[in-house]
Amino acid sequence: MSKNIARLAVTAGLTAALSFGGVMAPVTMAFAEGTPTVATEKGKVAITDETYTGTTFKGIQIFTAKVTQDQKGDGSWDGSAAKTLSDIQWAPGNVKTLVTTALKDVTGAPDVDADAQTWAEFISTTQGSNFGETTAVDTGTTLDLIAKALEGDKTLTWTKPSDSTKGSFKDLDNGYWLFVTDTPSTTSGANGNTDAYTSPIFTIVGGSDVNVAPKKDVPKVTKAVKDDKNGKFVTDDSKNVFTAANKAADSAAEQPVEYQLAGTVTSNINTYVKYSYTFTDELPSTMVPELQGSNPVVEVKIANSVVDPACYSATYVPGESTNTLTVSFENLKEVKDKAGNPITVDGISTVYVNYKAKLDASKITQDMLGKAQVNNVKLTYSNNPHTNGTGTTVDHPAYDYTYGIDVTKVGSDEDETGNPKTLEGVQFTLQEKGSNEFIKADGTTTTDTNAAILTTNDKGMINVVGLDEGTYTLTEVTPAPGYNNSASKGVTFTIARGTLQQDGTAVTPDKDSANVTAADGVVKAGSATVSTGKLSFTIVDKKGSNLPLTGLNGVTFTWIAGGAVLCIGVAHLIRSRKQAEESEQE
Template sequence: MKKFKKISAAIAATVMVASLSVPMIASLPAGAADITITGISTTQQHSFEIYQVFTGDLTGDILTNLKWGSGVTATTYTDAGGNAVTVSAGAAVDENIVTTLTGLLNAVGVVEHFTLAATPTETMVSAADGTATISGLADGYYIVKDVTNLDDQDDANSAWIVQVAGSASIDIKNAKPTVDKQVYDNDDGVTGDNNGWFESADHAINESFQFKLTATIPEDADFAAYEAYKVVFNDTMSDGVTFESIASVKVNGTDVPAYAEGTADNGYKSTAAPAQAGGSWTLTIEDLLEYDADLKDGSSIEVIYNAHLNENAIVHTATADNTDTNKNTVSLSYSNNPDATGAGTAEGKTPEDTVWVFTYEVDNTKYKDSVSAENALADAGFRLYKGETEVGLVYDAVKGAYRPVADGETAVEMKSAADGKFNIIGLDAGTYTLKETTTPGGYNTCAPITIEIKAVHEENAGGTAANLNLTGSSNMTNDVINKSGSLLPGTGGIGTTIFYVGGGCMVALASVFLITKKRMSKKED
């Protein structure tokens, strides 16, 4: 009996806290006859099934005279002679079997070596304060199984726990991942520019830039319950964004390769199609433990991918409502309910995180002499420059405006249409110069126009939209006027000198003519 008590005490002292999604074992002290679970989500009610494994006599923290409970029907254990052990509710548990069970009563051991009854011994649900209590139970060991359906919910089931005998309180740990999406904003040389990774950015159409997805697995020892831990990034791009390529995937700074057919099931798998415009795609790491064997210390998974705005991007003007456009989101699916082998399935899902990308429009109308509809002037040619570099533009007939060129396209000179318009869509923030390069006959060439797009954009306090402020911008709307007639060169120019010299010569010739004519008249007299 001393040996039996020592073994029982060893079992009572065995404590294992696994995580996120399997049942628990609890022993009940004499007189308490209840189980209390704390640490449950307060936003999601959880349901539990309770299975009685053993009953016995509890003295202090030692359970003796073990008998099989009603919650299990079979075990894989064998006796000293190699014979299968028969499980029968109320039958005594052989002392040798108890010896075998010592050290094996843990999360995986219980799942692998016991068959649960078809009907649980008891059931209970959690309260709004994140606790669950069930009373009226006999002293013994119990499996408490979290059976809450949490598909696509940002929550996790509780874990198998071998509880110290004499304590009926279980504090579970439901740590769960978070995900964040950011977009890179380059230096546009204007005040208020973000310059780095933020929740919003501005870019030109067909300008390549990057998105960054970051999943954070919190520090929590309960991840030891998983033999595999799966994460899936669910990325959704607006119609105005085109996917280019995956730039990098890292776990705690270590590169993760792309999965290759015919190799072991490792690396990342992406469903994004080349040049995919808009829509959703996923990036999956089947088992995070291959890259971080000790998730209890926390992990960071970073995905960076290349993309660009396409011709379907929503553009922003100096006067229009510029909030909540070109939004792009990500959520994370993650293992939150491992099965009996601990193999994770991505059933939990975080809320979406959103970023916004802005691009801008400059509206131009060409007139002759003055601004009026009847004075619209067609066929004037213009080119746009950023510094000394021309911004390559093409005409988009669908949009009725010029936009930045894509790969393989040839830039053209902008021409004012019959209504005088030659609008430009899809520009980044910055300073530009609009130059007239072809002037209609009979009109003067207009002076270059400096355009400044100064944009301040940021996510709002609730994270539901991004606000844009274009205050300080100039000439985002332009009336470009050509005056009819010829423009004479200024004072001191060679052109005026020619007129002065020519006039002087004419006066001199006239004087010579008059003097000659007078002399001839005198001779005739």
Template structure:
């Protein structure tokens, strides 16, 4: 009986242990479910699930980094955080047996410390050093909803990545250039980052990826797409005529790559920079525009304004958030990261209100002004640049590593401003020879600069440079700096003209008995090749009323002197590459022809007059005598 009872007791004990084991297994299963949640929650890091299962070569998984632009030039690295058994059944992945990873005890402790310290930054009373507890915490607190979401810089996952990056003793697996693969990866939880940023020909410097966390099963091949985008910069110029029409240049649709303007005329430029898609991962974000102006351009002091553009809404950024400098034809607008508390765009504030919203979708827009100077290139007449006119070129420098001080640069973007030249020739309309001493004025006939005079020379006292448009107070008292005088060959070169219409007026004829030419109006119309940024065609014509005139002709005269009609040779009126227009304006000379025998003719008229007078007197006297006889 006692023995039977003992057997019953033993069986009950065995059954109880079985139940306890079953309960323990249930708890483990529940914990595995939480860890499976880790798999789901943390595989957000850009892992692209293969359409079909691909098996790696014996020895571990292969991870391939997919980036069509940079995979061959950038390199990547990975480090295992947790070792684990990874099982996928019917599409469901579970992770069990989680332990700290590391090649040795020292490395395991370093990885443990990086993870635990990151958790304690957020949860100061966190005390566990157990790998499973850390995995449970990450599963519950990563707060990332999907593969497209970026890790914010204060997220625990970003803090872990930062801590691991700071530890230079850790061993990372790294790809080599031209091979975007990591092989022989053991099962567990991995962090992947950019190791070095590439800069392939014709492209900007690559940006470092935001942290990519992935569960690797130790068997399958996995493809990972780096989580980042590369910033870009775009430059545009606004033609003066379009600027005059705009109520607000910021919203104008007329910004383009080429424009034309007068020497001394202020022209608007626009620089638009984009931000990396993993901007949220950065704690500080350096951002600097560098704009190189060619020697024919002068920056207009204090003309820089910077805006944050969100959904077509411009918010002006306080000038205390950035610095502006202009030296050696180089304009910089810099949001610095330094030891003085400046965090680049991250510390920028709005003008006035202080509140400023900047995220990965924000564009940073710089507006400034410049003007052509006396060194301005005319047309395409330059060997200094591959483009024509007067170019300026911008590049953008930006933070490209969330866990370092690395910066990248965009490829450059260029615009060009053009000016033109008038060759005005004063000729004798009969002989077609040049005439010296003729004086002209040239005025704008465009709506936005109507009646302004072109300066013929510099006048420092008046603050005038040759070629610029100026306003004159009294048209009847013109200053000398708006008068053009023909040289000994009748030539008047006028450089630095904007495209558009002009009225030419002769205010003084050449020496000698010449008749003053009537005023005339002409128009310059260029056509640009946007791809090469050069003038590809240049047209010039006088107004409809002036086309019937015989004293105006374009280009090289045909040399048929004596007909008092000016004719230009076809195709010589303009030179597109040189940006030049040639116009001839004739003067008619008044000539007194010699008369022979003038004294005899005069005497004959006098004698005839005397005879006429005698005859008239005789007639009057005869009539008077007749009247007296009748009265008697």
């Protein structure tokens, strides 16, 4: 009798230890608060995932047993009371062989022919140190080995959900069960997040209904860009990059822009032996990352530790339709810092990738001014602790913008249509305030003035692209023939973006902040206008003056008389020489 009671107490501890796959402190039988009652009705299990509602689960029984639990005075089960297993037997089928084979090399494993009670006690005492209903089993523990063996066998018949609710199981035989993910779902949208598989859920069926949430998290990823106006990756200092990532910035041609990729890992990473993890970053075709040879220059950090580049691969594949930067870990659980020290990666770890990219000046066009250059990242991650399966997140974007100017040069006179005459061939230089460099038409800069001359075309226009937000001075250096240089002291203007939206909305510079200023009459009144990504205005040059002339007719007569005398003299000289030659011949 005393031996049976002792075994019952161990079984009660086993019940608590194995419930939900975690470990709880062993309990003793305490009957004072309720009436211990053997469950006779079939059991129910509900696995609820409110986000991935399409994910299905499956279950399999490991041990059959009588299940005892306290009942309240009204006959309902006391859900807070522990369940006790007795008369433990192996479930029908091949479960015993699979479990005992999986555990045969574990220190202290019973003989394969030992009874089910003995095996249950062994599992209870060797399931690992990670415990609690909300935790995930550690890889390599007895519970993990059991789940891996059962999931990997294709001959087992698993119990499927009872109805359209993907995790609802009814009419289950009482005993000890394992539940795992059957088929993961995705969130809505063409590129929805792929669900991760739950760590093994071990629970006792019988008595009170079992309600449990999957033990996993789907990794999340985001992308931020550092705005050079405030130098931050977040829009709110009180939040982090996942809750307030800065999605938008602007830049000049060839100006490095800092990007940050950030990703979390699944909360049950401790169940994985190997955890693959890959950032795939699709840059717009107009951008190129900073390169060292053909490889992108990146810095990878986990928390405050810089990861040794030997622990990951960083590649870049340029192209028009795909322009891809990839940072990939074969096994994130084995990363080290630059000093060779292991970096702890757990369910609360965040992985950061920092790199720089710039707008390629040769690819900037008028059509893209003020329009978002979309830069997308997605994350691919291991999503099944016991296979090589992977899941993928949705794309997360960031945006970069650039701007330009259109300037028209006209004279103070009119053409044959009555409009101000446009002036071709007028030369200018453009500089940003505070800079000693000159800006070319493609937005790149140089200290060589001659290399940065901007010349009006046959429509009297200059176009400059690839400008950042800022204040600039446009200076006329060579006017059109017959016209004065009215802008020799420069025209100052500002490209002001206002507030950059975080959704990729096109940007029109703020006209009220343009402040197009010059000497009186240099900028045509009311000519300053804005359009998507562009500021336009007109500069006027006055036509050269004609001063009065006198004595023009007298001067003309003198030139005519002088010419006539010269002609007579030449004719006389020729005739004289001819007569002299004739006399000599006679």
